[in-house]
Amino acid sequence: MLPAYEQKGEVTAVPLKLAPYESVFVVFTQDADQGPGSDELLNFPKAQLVVDLNENWTVQFNPAQRGPEAPVTFDKLIDWTTSEDENIKYYSGQATYTKPFELDELKDGERMILDLGKLTAIARVFVNGQIAGGVWTAPYKLDVTDLVRLGTNELKIEVINNWMNRLIGDAGMPKEEQPTWAPHNTYTSESELQPSGLFGPVSLGTIPE
Numbered sequence: 001m002l003p004a005y006e007q008k009g010e011v012t013a014v015p016l017k018l019a020p021y022e023s024v025f026v027v028f029t030q031d032a033d034q035g036p037g038s039d040e041l042l043n044f045p046k047a048q049l050v051v052d053l054n055e056n057w058t059v060q061f062n063p064a065q066r067g068p069e070a071p072v073t074f075d076k077l078i079d080w081t082t083s084e085d086e087n088i089k090y091y092s093g094q095a096t097y098t099k100p101f102e103l104d105e106l107k108d109g110e111r112m113i114l115d116l117g118k119l120t121a122i123a124r125v126f127v128n129g130q131i132a133g134g135v136w137t138a139p140y141k142l143d144v145t146d147l148v149r150l151g152t153n154e155l156k157i158e159v160i161n162n163w164m165n166r167l168i169g170d171a172g173m174p175k176e177e178q179p180t181w182a183p184h185n186t187y188t189s190e191s192e193l194q195p196s197g198l199f200g201p202v203s204l205g206t207i208p209e
Contacts, residue, residue, distance in 0.1 A: 001025030004042035005032070015040040019138035024176040047113045051101050053155070054200050058098045065093035066179075067168075077117075077200040080194040081165065085104040089193070090169025097157040097198055103150055112148050116140035119159055126156040144204075161196040168193055 006013045013199045015027060017040045057074045063066025068087050074097075083089045100121065106112075114132065116123065119140055125132040127147035135142065163180070172189035 002026070004039050005031070006038050009113050013038065015043055017044040021137050022139065023150040040139040045117065045207045047203075047207050049203055049205050050112070051103070051204040053099060053101060053204060057198075060096045060098075061088065061091055062093050062095070065091070067091050067093065067095065067163060068074060069104055077198055077202065079199060080161075080191050080197040086169065090165050091196070092159055092161055092163045092166035094160045095197065097155075097159065097205065099155050101155060101204070103148055103204075106148070106150055107206070109209050110145075111143055111206050112145045113143045113207055115144045115201075115203050115205065116142075116153075116157070116198065117202055119198045120194060120196045123160070123198065124158045126158075128154055148204075157198060157199050161194065164194045164197060169195045 002014055004015055012028065012032070013139045015038045016024065016026075018024065055076055057077065058071050059074055060071045063069045066087055068085065072085075072088070080088050080091055080095075103124075114125065114127075116125075116135065117140065119135075120139070122134065122136040123140070124134045125142055127144050128149065130147050132144050132147055166180055167182060167187045168184055168189065168191045170180045171185075171187055173190070
């Protein structure tokens with residue numbers, strides 16, 4: 001529900017705030033009197049930080065796609081292409097981020113919003129073993145109000161990039177030893193890598209219902 005709007009004759013003006021490439025449907029279900037104004041913060045309130053989730057993630061890559069065999073600990077969220085481990089730097093496929101977090105209080109009349117910050121290229125989110133939804137364009141946010149609980153919670157995020165970085169990494173190998181190929185490959189070992197993974201900042205915040 002968007003509480004802020006203005007009636008201008010036969011026109012209803014609703015302030016919107018959209019991220020790049022974001023789109024929405026605005027559905028009018030009934031006639032309305034004059035609204036409280038055009039303050040977009042009434043429709044898109046800024047979340048009040050509850051938990052900072054940027055540190056101490058366990059990340060499991062897929063060894064079958066030449067990722068590290070064992071889970072990796074990220075003290076802070078990073079772009080995979082900045083890693084010194086080539087199994088991460090050139091990794092293409094799915095990686096699963098997991099992290100516990102604590103909630104000391106849940107208030108009535110507030111929605112819990114999980115903000116993933118930025119990522120490449122698509123993600124699916126689970127809270128306490130239940131799917132919260134998927135994201136693939138900004139803003140990378142999900143309402144997790146009905147999934148969180150008091151005490152310890154478990155957050156899991158599956159992030160998938162594309163095959164661009166693997167093709168670039170393999171291009172530096174002798175052609176007869178390259179595990180990947182493409183019928184038309186425009187990438188070389190000198191091509192710029194695509195930033196990949198979950199970059200954050202990741203946070204959990206509240207907004208009024």
